[in-house]
Amino acid sequence: MYRSLEYGDTARVINPTDPVEYRLGTVTDVCYPTPHTTYARHYTLRFPTGDQRTYPAANIRRATRADDRAALEAALTSACVAVREACHIAHDFDPDLSAGTASLLRRLVDLATLRLGLTLGPANPARPLTHHQEGGDQ
Numbered sequence: 001m002y003r004s005l006e007y008g009d010t011a012r013v014i015n016p017t018d019p020v021e022y023r024l025g026t027v028t029d030v031c032y033p034t035p036h037t038t039y040a041r042h043y044t045l046r047f048p049t050g051d052q053r054t055y056p057a058a059n060i061r062r063a064t065r066a067d068d069r070a071a072l073e074a075a076l077t078s079a080c081v082a083v084r085e086a087c088h089i090a091h092d093f094d095p096d097l098s099a100g101t102a103s104l105l106r107r108l109v110d111l112a113t114l115r116l117g118l119t120l121g122p123a124n125p126a127r128p129l130t131h132h133q134e135g136g137d138q
Contacts, residue, residue: 004030004040005062011045012063013055023047024063029054069116076112080120083108 005011005027013021025045031054033041040057047053083105090098112118 004032004038004057005043005060006030010063010065011043011060012067013045014059014061020047020049020051021053023049024065024068025053028052072116073112073118076108076116076118077120080105080108080112 007027007030009027010024011027012024016022025047027043028046029044031041031043033039042054042056043060044052044054045060083101087098087101087105090101109120112120
């Protein structure tokens with residue numbers, strides 16, 4: 001069922017073109033083609049940077065903070081996998097670089113744990129565990 005966004009709803013630009021548009025925006029204005037329709041013509045979003053921009057309704061999708069959390073979990077997991085691989089390479093290349101890369105991996109794992117409650121094992125960060133998962137061995 002179609003339901004247009006309303007004032008205060010959060011949304012994202014479907015195809016962002018600059019860094020501001022990647023952020024979650026809040027709907028501050030809705031324009032309808034006629035007074036009696038439920039389909040919006042365009043929305044004005046206010047971004048955390050303070051910018052306000054207007055977009056056609058087809059270029060906006062409803063999004064929540066939960067969507068942000070899922071995106072952060074995926075990004076941090078990918079980053080940990082990439083840094084873990086860099087650790088393996090750095091170990092054979094240069095001891096100082098190896099220590100720095102291992103420290104970076106540890107900091108990523110700690111950040112994911114402390115701020116998101118995401119448990120990433122440095123040896124296998126591709127399979128995160130959250131506090132919301134129940135039972136079973138990983």
